[in-house]
Amino acid sequence: MLDARVPDGPLETKWEHHKFDMKLVNPANKRRFQIIVVGTGLAGASAAATLGELGYRVKAFTYLDSPRRAHSISAQGGINAAKNYHSDGDSIFRLFYDTVKGGDYRSREANVYRLAEVSNNIIDQCVAQGVPFAREYGGLLDNRSFGGAQVSRTFYARGQTGQQLLLGAYQALARQVKAGTVELHTGIEMLDVVVVDGKAVGIIVRDLATGEISRHSAHAVVLGTGGYANAYYLSTNAMSCNVTAAWRAHRKGALFANPSFTQIHPTAIPSSDEFQSKLTLMSESLRNDGRIWVPKDPDESRGPADIPEDDRDYYLERRYPSFGNLAPRDISSRAAKVVVDEGRGVGPLKNGVYLDFAEAIERLGRDAIDEKYGNLFEMYERITGEDPYQVPMRIYPAPHYTMGGLWVDYHLQTTIPGLFAIGEANFSDHGANRLGASALMQGLADGYFVLPYTIGDYLAPQLGSPPVDTSASEFDQAEAEVRGQIDRFLATNGTRSVDWFHRELGRILWDNCGMARNRSGLEKALSEIPALREEFEKDVRVLGSADTLNSSLEKAGRVADFFELAELMCKDALVREESCGGHFREEHQTEDGEALRDDDDFAHVSAWEWSGNASAPTEHREVLEFEYVELSQRSYK
Amino acid sequence: MNLTLRVWRQAGPDAPGRFETYEATDISADSSFLEMLDLVNERLIEQGEEPIEFMHDCREGICGTCGIMINGQAHGPQSSTATCQLHMRSFQDGDELVLEPWRTSGFPIIKDLVVDRSAFDRIIEAGGYISVDTGSAPDANLIPVPKDDADLAMDAAACIGCGACVAACPNGAAQLFTAAKVSHLGLLPQGQPERYERVVDMVEVMEEHFGSCTNMGECEAACPKGISIDFIAMMNRDYLKAKFRNRRTA
Numbered sequence: 010m011l012d013a014r015v016p017d018g019p020l021e022t023k024w025e026h027h028k029f030d031m032k033l034v035n036p037a038n039k040r041r042f043q044i045i046v047v048g049t050g051l052a053g054a055s056a057a058a059t060l061g062e063l064g065y066r067v068k069a070f071t072y073l074d075s076p077r078r079a080h081s082i083s084a085q086g087g088i089n090a091a092k093n094y095h096s097d098g099d100s101i102f103r104l105f106y107d108t109v110k111g112g113d114y115r116s117r118e119a120n121v122y123r124l125a126e127v128s129n130n131i132i133d134q135c136v137a138q139g140v141p142f143a144r145e146y147g148g149l150l151d152n153r154s155f156g157g158a159q160v161s162r163t164f165y166a167r168g169q170t171g172q173q174l175l176l177g178a179y180q181a182l183a184r185q186v187k188a189g190t191v192e193l194h195t196g197i198e199m200l201d202v203v204v205v206d207g208k209a210v211g212i213i214v215r216d217l218a219t220g221e222i223s224r225h226s227a228h229a230v231v232l233g234t235g236g237y238a239n240a241y242y243l244s245t246n247a248m249s250c251n252v253t254a255a256w257r258a259h260r261k262g263a264l265f266a267n268p269s270f271t272q273i274h275p276t277a278i279p280s281s282d283e284f285q286s287k288l289t290l291m292s293e294s295l296r297n298d299g300r301i302w303v304p305k306d307p308d309e310s311r312g313p314a315d316i317p318e319d320d321r322d323y324y325l326e327r328r329y330p331s332f333g334n335l336a337p338r339d340i341s342s343r344a345a346k347v348v349v350d351e352g353r354g355v356g357p358l359k360n361g362v363y364l365d366f367a368e369a370i371e372r373l374g375r376d377a378i379d380e381k382y383g384n385l386f387e388m389y390e391r392i393t394g395e396d397p398y399q400v401p402m403r404i405y406p407a408p409h410y411t412m413g414g415l416w417v418d419y420h421l422q423t424t425i426p427g428l429f430a431i432g433e434a435n436f437s438d439h440g441a442n443r444l445g446a447s448a449l450m451q452g453l454a455d456g457y458f459v460l461p462y463t464i465g466d467y468l469a470p471q472l473g474s475p476p477v478d479t480s481a482s483e484f485d486q487a488e489a490e491v492r493g494q495i496d497r498f499l500a501t502n503g504t505r506s507v508d509w510f511h512r513e514l515g516r517i518l519w520d521n522c523g524m525a526r527n528r529s530g531l532e533k534a535l536s537e538i539p540a541l542r543e544e545f546e547k548d549v550r551v552l553g554s555a556d557t558l559n560s561s562l563e564k565a566g567r568v569a570d571f572f573e574l575a576e577l578m579c580k581d582a583l584v585r586e587e588s589c590g591g592h593f594r595e596e597h598q599t600e601d602g603e604a605l606r607d608d609d610d611f612a613h614v615s616a617w618e619w620s621g622n623a624s625a626p627t628e629h630r631e632v633l634e635f636e637y638v639e640l641s642q643r644s645y646k
Numbered sequence: 647m648n649l650t651l652r653v654w655r656q657a658g659p660d661a662p663g664r665f666e667t668y669e670a671t672d673i674s675a676d677s678s679f680l681e682m683l684d685l686v687n688e689r690l691i692e693q694g695e696e697p698i699e700f701m702h703d704c705r706e707g708i709c710g711t712c713g714i715m716i717n718g719q720a721h722g723p724q725s726s727t728a729t730c731q732l733h734m735r736s737f738q739d740g741d742e743l744v745l746e747p748w749r750t751s752g753f754p755i756i757k758d759l760v761v762d763r764s765a766f767d768r769i770i771e772a773g774g775y776i777s778v779d780t781g782s783a784p785d786a787n788l789i790p791v792p793k794d795d796a797d798l799a800m801d802a803a804a805c806i807g808c809g810a811c812v813a814a815c816p817n818g819a820a821q822l823f824t825a826a827k828v829s830h831l832g833l834l835p836q837g838q839p840e841r842y843e844r845v846v847d848m849v850e851v852m853e854e855h856f857g858s859c860t861n862m863g864e865c866e867a868a869c870p871k872g873i874s875i876d877f878i879a880m881m882n883r884d885y886l887k888a889k890f891r892n893r894r895t896a
């Protein structure tokens with residue numbers, strides 16, 4: 010049984026007391042500690058900057074060419090906080106409650122409460138940094154509402170909230186680089202964690218431009234390396250997002266929690282051909298005014314405008330009369346899958362559903378729609394060549410976010426002492442389904458306000474001992490493994506590209522471990538994935554050399570890890586004999602097709618241990634106890 | 647559709663470069679420009695040739711990673727559009743496209759179409775921030791910001807750091823990029839205390855890495871985010887004021 014080290018006492022005071030109880034490193038001693046932060050997305054950059062401000066010596070790593078870039082930059086919608094600036098009844102408790110419920114009761118109460126508690130500090134901090142949040146005419150901060158909440162608590166900066174928050178964190182980081190507390194390593198990919206005497210003491214990295222491999226040691230290692238939705242090949246994530254950092258930590262002993270909890274976002278642009286490289290998200294806010302429908306008849310051949318009302322099926326409005334087009338993400342996604350599987354999909358590949366603004370345009374006028382969604386309409390037209398003022402948009406669900414990740418305790422420490430995981434890389438506070446605008450909040454909560462405190466508790470007792478020497482045999486061994494893998498890829502000289510294998514793997518995962526899962530599909534995937542992996546090892550073609558920029562070589566390592574992760578995702582989905590949030594097992598549904606949880610047997614986190622064999626992981630459990638929120642069936646009818 | 651590509655290939659920072667010609671055949675008009683390059687690369691790999699290296703990540707026009715000179719234009723022919731947002735339907739069947747990396751001394755070539763833009767980070771490190779330690783901020787609504795100021799600051803903050811402005815500039819100047827950050831922070835009340843120190847520090851580092859501005863305006867035309875050159879004027883005013891203030895306090 011896993012111990013999450015949740016402090017005692019009432020929910021409201023746990024964090025405050027815990028901060029008091031934790032061991033401290035005094036300011037003068039902080040510079041005697043070296044900390045490695047891998048990843049400079051929202052979580053990593055905010056952590057590295059804050060640790061630097063506190064006086065620690067920090068090395069920050071990103072494989073991108075600058076910390077101003079990271080997947081976080083794509084977030085459009087906004088960030089939640091319990092400010093209650095609009096006096097609409099919001100509170101820390103309500104944000105906590107909504108998040109636990111939205112996650113379908115599969116998250117840890119104490120962590121979620123802390124997240125809600127620090128959410129307000131995040132907004133204060135970001136405003137002070139100069140993040141240009143949207144304002145009302147009086148000059149105060151504006152808010153909007155988002156799915157799964159009945160209050161207006163989402164702060165935003167046009168359609169570029171993630172960009173502005175990331176730039177804020179990046180600038181705070183740049184300030185520490187100038188101050189000399191943070192040493193920045195860009196274009197550098199971490200390829201292994203080094204563990205000595207059971208503790209994380211360093212990493213092995215590769216310079217992507219020169220191929221140089223080097224070793225770095227520290228008193229603690231923090232991973233803020235993002236999520237793994239790219240395991241599906243097509244997703245809304247940036248092209249380079251991958252699981253390598255987290256996976257290699259997993260192989261060194263860190264447990265990986267709830268890998269099958271993935272979020273499929275309902276409104277992305279459907280793919281247009283097999284060479285599609287990624288899926289583009291259309292903001293969820295469109296569902297406020299757009300109506301979703303498909304033709305009733307699978308053989309319908311008329312264009313959307315010529316299909317009369319009677320021949321249309323507004324299936325969300327039909328199935329969920331009270332929430333209608335605003336039903337939560339997981340529910341809307343599955344409903345789209347049902348109609349497309351029935352052959353009623355629209356578009357040349359029959360792989361989408363209509364999101365129709367005709368009625369809203371008539372009711373509110375074109376100008377009003379343009380003001381609200383102009384930039385999104387333009388983006389849609391740019392990609393599809395179709396004008397959504399004239400023809401309905403076509404949308405389809407797409408892999409978007411991963412709730413699963415490295416298991417962490419209340420301190421955000423993994424099961425390897427000294428190794429911490431923050432942001433989307435950890436298994437997070439979102440349970441089985443994340444609510445909109447909560448990932449940015451969590452990344453910044455972890456990085457600005459949680460980790461910088463909890464890491465001190467781990468470091469304090471080590472005062473006086475220098476970091477492990479990088480000539481230790483554990484470093485030799487880790488480096489040899491990294492070099493060995495690179496040499497193997499270059500020597501294989503097979504016939505198929507890395508992308509080919511990634512696409513095939515993605516297809517297996519999407520078909521069997523996507524929006525709906527069942528035993529026979531998962532078992533099929535569990536036999537297909539290792540077979541394809543074997544083929545990958547024998548037949549992949551990676552050209553060029555290891556001593557210049559070589560993106561095929563980079564991808565090969567990442568895809569190798571996706572192969573192992575994919576198996577674990579299917580395994581996790583198979584043993585979780587219930588439906589909850591994004592995890593929908595067809596065997597476990599109510600009469601009218603809704604997710605059926607099993608709280609007696611599955612109110613736990615599954616945390617998997619690497620056994621040396623990707624096909625035979627060992628399951629551990631953290632039992633979830635709910636003291637403050639009452640478990641109930643979610644209903645959006 | 648079918649296209650002919652003339653692509654700059656360069657094995658490494660110090661290697662000599664040359665143009666290579668590739669036929670891009672059977673390209674779907676619906677695919678994006680970078681998907682067209684993906685396909686060309688897949689075919690190169692099939693033939694045993696090393697794929698073309700190019701920069702990209704989000705493929706949504708927001709991260710600023712991508713950037714190619716297409717027929718001499720930074721980010722190609724479409725205005726306010728990053729390379730990754732271009733689609734093949736904006737090209738004609740039979741077109742010949744010349745693809746080159748950003749060419750400017752401030753951005754050394756790493757390989758093929760990939761350049762090193764870390765000089766941009768040096769400019770930000772010089773002062774492109776507001777000094778506020780985590781946890782020391784007052785309540786966010788304590789300082790109201792007039793909506794117009796916030797909107798204008800956001801216009802400037804929209805810069806994605808792609809470097810097209812420098813690539814398009816005959817002098818290789820980085821004024822537009824620098825001015826965008828100086829203006830974003832200088833327009834907000836939070837940015838006032840360090841306003842004049844910031845502009846001087848940033849401009850000095852900018853000048854170490856990049857050429858000088860002669861108001862050609864090419865940067866604005868190439869910018870995928872439509873950053874206005876008015877911000878350059880704003881930065882110049884602040885810079886002059888700062889110099890004047892320094893003289894007075896010196």
Ligand SMILES: Cc1cc2nc3c(=O)[nH]c(=O)nc-3n(C[C@H](O)[C@H](O)[C@H](O)COP(=O)(O)OP(=O)(O)OC[C@H]3O[C@@H](n4cnc5c(N)ncnc54)[C@H](O)[C@@H]3O)c2cc1C
Nearest residue numbers: 048049050051052081086087199235432433446447448449
């Ligand atoms: C299109 C889109 C829209 C979204 N909109 C919203 C929204 O409106 N609101 C919201 O709350 N959330 C949103 N999300 C989710 C949210 O953006 C992400 O969950 C969050 O930003 C993740 O932040 P992160 O810091 O954990 O990881 P990332 O931003 O993914 O950063 C990962 C970092 O780790 C580095 N890295 C990874 N592996 C390695 C390695 N091996 N070596 C070196 N460096 C490494 C990367 O370079 C990068 O710097 C959206 C997501 C998408 C895809």
Ligand code: SF4
Nearest residue numbers: 805806808809811869
């Ligand atoms: S100013 Fe425009 S062109 Fe220059 S870096 Fe910013 S977004 Fe790119």
Ligand code: FES
Nearest residue numbers: 703705710712730
């Ligand atoms: S790839 Fe991100 S802006 Fe083009």
